[in-house]
Amino acid sequence: LLLLLGGTNTFQADLAVVNTVTGEVVALASNAVTITAGGVSLDYSGSASFSDLPEGNYTVVISSPTNTGLLPTLVNFLANLSVATAVDVAVTDSVGYESAIISGNVLQTDAGGDVGDTGTDITVTSIIATSVPGATAEPVSSGGTIVEGAYGTLVIYADGSYTYHATGDADSVGQTEVFTYTITDADGDTATTTLTINIGLADDTDSDADSDSDSDSDSDSDSDSDSDSDSDSDSDSDSDSDSDSDSDSDSDSDSD
Incomplete structure (x- = not known):
């Protein structure tokens, strides 16, 4: 001050x-x-x-x-x-609130081999509202980061949990909101990921398709069972899907 x-x-x-x-x-x-x-x-x-x-x-x-x-x-x-x-x-x-609110966790889903199931200390470290022209990346903290999107507001935390509040405007129905975020593991390796929210659709579904590669001295390969091998690269492959009964849908896809 x-x-x-x-x-x-x-x-x-x-x-x-x-x-x-x-x-x-x-x-x-x-x-x-x-x-x-x-x-x-x-x-x-x-x-x-x-x-x-x-x-x-x-x-x-x-x-x-x-x-x-x-x-x-x-x-x-x-x-x-x-x-x-x-x-x-x-x-x-009022109980007539029409704006949609959805929540989830970009690091934790139900499918085996998900990035949240690898046992590595992974956190969300930065995020950007890709749908907003000229937007810049913001750091994500454990206390939460508020990000203004094109059609609503996202609050995301370092542990991957998030809530999205759509504005409820008629013009936003049928639009797609995209946020790009970065995850970091305990070794400092990073991966760039996207959270996509489809606004106003009949069903709410989550799907993750993750592909991460790192260049450190160890190699871990994750699927429904864990296996470790030593080489010069790391690779993770994830395929997750969740379904809810909401009026929105969101999907995550990331590549390192």
Whole structure:
């Protein structure tokens, strides 16, 4: 914060409505809070209105749309001061919430040999909203990273778990949302992966087709049974599929 003493800086932060039971972000108001920092003063103001929320218990939190620069530091500072109560938030409860919310884990599926079943300490380390022109990769932390897509908002954690909240706009029905993320194992080897979400389809299905190759001094080969051999390369092959009764579908495919 000492970097702010040299002048006046203005930032825009988001307001997120989070279900206190499930931890899901069910609504997001982009740029709803204005934070002005100058000299030794720190001012904030904003307002947001949320309607058509499903029945439940919620908390409203200030979030940063980026993980770089001074804004995340300011947001954490304001969170420690519990200043969200000073922001005007109106919520209208309703069970008629039409926007779709799906959840899953990009590292854990039911099929044998999945990347989450290899026994290697694999985490999601970065992600980018591929569907958004000009988007840049953001680091993924254990506390979760909020990513604004073209048709909704994704919250993803380092352990691979995620929730996606579609905006519910009529124009988004039938569209495809794509996020590209990077996974990293304990040896520092990485693989680039995609999470694809089809919005507004009749069925919700998950399918993973993973192909990872690494160039370290050991070799592991994973299928429904585990086998190890020594060579100059690593290879993993995954083929997973899940099915749900939602109105959305998502698929993961990755290649290193």
